[in-house]
Amino acid sequence: MTNQYNSDSIQSLGILGGVRAKPASIGLESHNHTFLEILGNAIDEHRAGYGNEIIVTKNKDGSVTIRDFGRGVPMGKNSDGEWSYKKVFDELWAGGKYKNNEEDGGNYLYSLGTNGVGATGTNYTSDLFKATAFAQDGNIYHVEYEKGVEWKKGLQIRKNEEGEKVGTEITWRPSAEVFRGKGEIDDEFIIETLKDQAVVNGGLKFIFKNHKTSEESVYYYENGVIDYIKSISSNEHALTDVIHFSTEQKGKDNENDKDYKIKADIYFAFNREASFSRYYHNSSWLENGGTPEDFIKNSFTFVIDKFLKENNLYNKNEKKISFDDVADSLIIVTSTYSTISLFTDQTKKKINSDFMKVAITKWLREQLEVYFTENPMEADKIVKQVLINKRSREKAEQARLNIKKKLQSTVNNITNRVDGFVNCTSKDNTKTELVLVEGKSALGAAKQGRNSEFQAIYALRGKILNCLKSDYDKIFKNDIIVDLLKILGCGVEIKSKHNKELNSFDINNLRWSKIIIITDADVDGYHIRTLLLALFYRLTPTLIKEGKIYIVESPLYEIINNDKSYFAYSDQEKDEIVSKLKGKFIVQRSKGLGENTPEMMWETTMNPETRRLIQVTMEDVEEMQKYFDLFLGDDLQGRKDYIETHLHEYIEHALD
Incomplete structure (x- = not known):
């Protein structure tokens, strides 16, 4: 039919x-x-x-x-x-x-x-x-x-x-x-x-x-935008107070159109650490921007670039600033109005007006130039910070390009060139595992005590760099880190000021279903584990968010009874095992990874059926950031305060 x-x-x-x-x-x-x-x-x-x-x-x-x-x-x-x-x-x-x-x-x-x-x-x-x-x-x-x-x-x-x-x-x-x-x-x-x-x-x-x-x-904000910007711009890092420009004008988009009125209120402040932008029209948030975004970018970039040129603040042959460099330290809210609808559709997320764009750009340039002339100290702070932002962005971009070149390798042709790396035979990245072990001394046992089909090993050469405290130049000159990134295969997530992405990262290129960290259960091992987590947090945070990072819990004790070994991962487990044994037994601290036999390595850390994996999950990220910043960041006073508050706990634990 x-x-x-x-x-x-x-x-x-x-x-x-x-x-x-x-x-x-x-x-x-x-x-x-x-x-x-x-x-x-x-x-x-x-x-x-x-x-x-x-x-x-x-x-x-x-x-x-x-x-x-x-x-x-x-x-x-x-x-x-x-x-x-x-x-x-x-x-x-x-x-x-x-x-x-x-x-x-x-x-x-x-x-x-x-x-x-x-x-x-x-x-x-x-x-x-x-x-x-x-x-x-x-x-x-x-x-x-x-x-x-x-x-x-x-x-x-x-x-x-x-x-x-x-x-x-x-x-x-x-x-x-x-x-x-x-x-x-x-x-x-x-x-x-x-x-x-x-x-x-x-x-x-x-x-x-x-x-x-x-x-x-x-x-409720009694003074509206001014109060809101003050809540964002902390006094500690503020470069200016909140500045407000306002105008009302009348005009039309085309020769045959009827005149209409517009009103524009521009509120902004400059800050070393904070940045924010929001554009409203007739009180609707312009999520997709449009005309206000255009006249803000044009006006601020033009006036600051002009000031830099007139005061010879650019280096010889240096490229001019972009609006991104301005925006990195700009907190701005615009509130525009018109007597006719300028919205591009009923959703009211974007406006378009040729008249407003031309008129407000001309007016705003004039207002900014007057402000810079009348406030030379603030102007000097602003333009110098914009230059810092620019050079920081360019440095981060150059670092991204450099590391991209370094990482342009395949897993096959790096096997023989990465010191301490032993590949697996499978190329199925839904099954393969990359096991990171502490030092070359553990490589032998790990290599023999693994499933060579899907488990690859990378033995770290000493303690790696603290990636939270180092700049990108130093990080990407570190051979251990560069080799590890090559092995991962997914690139890096480089960020400029205020966490703006300059990525070469693609999780689809990750060669492993799991990245597993294995270290000794001692102070040095915990330190290496923490530094590795700091590396992933700084350079590939998406791997943490996607649940790709794991820690193997290493045993604390080996208990030998009638030539059979039992492994305990805590004092409580040790006591429980001992209570069930008959005859003589020996309790000893578990050997370091470098002293493990292949059989012991397989049973305690490599065998998917018996090992204990701790997944580093998304819920851990905020807590992780807090402690990374405290223990590995620049907060020296915070570390001192923490030690003063918690030192007695460690002393009591040591005495026990």
Whole structure:
């Protein structure tokens, strides 16, 4: 039977059905996006001068309620006898923000929403939707919808006898059948959004009441962005105070377009150690950037490069700075506004405006040049730090290129050239293991006491470099480290200032399913183990995160009874074994790896059936960083304090 395609094949879902089937057709990209639409309307009321508090409630049934204290959404009849609530909640492309660019500024001069689809789109894509207006006329208007369809009882109107404050309250629960099983706004999304909006809307308090977890949070910055930047820029490393430039201009993108107004607030500070950037437009975070990102990059790079040239601060034949060098020490938040929508789509994650780009770039360059002229000490600090960032970046990039050249080998042709490396026969990297042993003295026993099919051995030549305290130049001149990286095969994760990636790393090129560290159970062995973990943490942290790094627990005691050996990994295990033995027995400290027989090496450390592997997991990373920094980093005072606090524990343990 053939498929028929004719006039009867054409179907119509209708507007409501179409939106529920394809919410992206009106710009609703996810269940979480509906939260932005409803919250945006409440924020617009504040920006218009009405209401300084917004209450967000996560209800026990998973729905969300947003209560503002603005003017109350109009829900009664207009002069044509039409119900306004139907236009707001049940008609696409209907709203009160289309005349923002008129001479009188309309109801909302600079509003987040202008397309007239947010409230209706949220209603259409929700299982339930309730709207209540505590109106200025003394009435309360209430209407409810189910899957976009108004309940039969229609609009309910009653007197506001309880004295509820004027404003709007919207409750909704996104439809799981519309958003691929997602029927509840994520808590994390709510929290991050409210934090964001508190930053860019200084003086507006956001209260989040989560009835599902019985938690309540408040997000509020009295001075908005200025307070937020101060919280990021620590005084210890600050190069400048928070600087604020502001402008309002009028223009158009093309000759035939109508003029529109723009407003720009630029807040920034320079800091030796901290960096941050965030761009907002009409209070929406521009996750994908656009015009503000363009004029910031252009202006800061141009002015700082000009200053460096005019003051002969570049070395001879030195390349000019890039914005990355500036951004490494720049904390910046921009908040722009326009009287027409500049968003590239309904998600409001990017804007584009030729007029804004040209006008703000010209203005911002002028402001920065004036600032540099009037504040020579701060200017000098800024440009010198930018040069440090630049040279650090170039040094790290050169290190990456150098190590990439050094590591361009295959596992086969390095076998005979890497001192202390014994390969296995298998090339299946889902089964092969790389065993790192302590010193060449352990190589003989390890080589004989292994499964040569899938276990390769690399014997370390003494204690390796402390990779946390060394710069890349020194690290990559160390033959032991370079040889180990060659054997791994996956490259390195080199980072410049503020952990910006300059990678040649690819985990798909890792030649081993496991990297296993085996050291003696003594002070030297623990030290070598720690240095190896520091190496992986600094140069290949993804191997730790992906669970590729293991430590073999070495036995502390060997107990000999009737020519049979038992191995204990703790005092408790030793006591348990001894209690079960009959006849005479000998308890001795387990031999070092270099004294092990191949049989003992296989049984205690190499045999997958009997060895004890400790996987270094993702959960260990933060704790590991804390102790790496304390014991192997530059915190000398921290080490002294730790020793003073814990020395008695080690003395007591030694005496026992």
